[in-house]
Amino acid sequence: MQDPCQLVRKTYGDPVAEDLRFVVKAVVGEENFIDMHPNKSNNYCCGGGGGFLQSGFPEARRAYGALKNKQIVDTGATYCIAPCHNCHSQIHDLSHHFGANYQVTHLWTLICLSMGMLGENEREYLGDDLREVGL
Amino acid sequence: MAEAAIVIGEGRKSFFMDKVKEILPEGGNLNLCYTCGTCAAGCPASGLEGMDPRLFLRMAAMGMDEEVTTTPWVWMCSMCQRCSYACPMNINIPQLVYYARQAWPRDKRPKGIIGSCDQALRTEGNSAMGASSEDFEFVVGDVLEEVRESQPGQENLTAPVNKHGAMYFLNQNSREPVTEPDEMVPLWKILNHVGADWTYGTLGWAAENYCMFAADDEAWERIVRNKVKAVEDLGCKYWLNTE
Incomplete structure (x- = not known):
């Protein structure tokens, strides 16, 4: 899971990062969660914030994001949860650009999936392994 | 050396x-x-x-x-x-x-950021993608109707707009209503499931604020003030921003 800079480091600090982990573990199962390092307030920005996505420097933006992409790839996880709009757009682009092919999902998608209320049209960011689950 | x-x-x-x-x-x-x-x-x-x-x-x-x-x-x-x-x-x-x-002179700052800021200033909903409040309200209603009709268990799903006195005023990033409206639904379901009393508004509904990234103090303050006014006009107690 990507700790959004705006939510964690810049606003509510490590306590909200712990809350996020509580929710994510409840949703995916503790054994399926793996942290990046560094994380929480020390997490690296993905490069989607501050207007970078709209600033017209896509090469620099992806060079910036290479560190984030490596952090995610190093976990071996097949899904990255991005509970922030900018993070989601940027990391989704990084996965595609670097050919890493991990899925990038909003947190709301997995919450609804785990509760059995995720509709068929709400699965754009799920991989083939989860796309049919609970339908 | x-x-x-x-x-x-x-x-x-x-x-x-x-x-x-x-x-x-x-x-x-x-x-x-x-x-x-x-x-x-x-x-x-x-x-x-x-x-x-x-x-x-x-x-x-x-x-x-x-x-x-x-x-x-x-x-x-x-x-x-x-x-x-x-x-x-x-x-x-x-x-x-x-x-x-x-x-940086304003006209030399990145066009994408300045353009998004200017779009937000031009619409009452402050949408950086220039989506009108009318379109936003229509898309929300349209998607809601389809979910209620097609998804068993979601017959009572709500997505209120301009509901006076709601506890929570929720912003919505323009990307969803404009390019992938179905992505709004999971959040509605969660709010509905926990019994949250929430509403969107036609004024200041968009979550993004590119004027801040543009370092245009006067403009980003105008946008924040418009959104605060939207929350206060509806008498909501909390302002939720999903950015």
């Missing part, structure tokens, strides 16, 4: 950093740097445009105003605050970057 020292022109004085120091509490601690490099080591923007946070601060401290206020690097720094968080002297480099952005 050490490289030759860089000689800074005589009599050169920092005006840019002095100005920023006057604005920031404690002067942003901008003159406390002892060049440890913790900032640069943890910054993903290090190396872009031959710049990093330590170098940027040193150049500002040495009065290299021309370089500091013209490098495009300030648009490649996301102002994520990793540098100041890790800094042992709590130096506010991101704010220095913000003011360096502001030193």
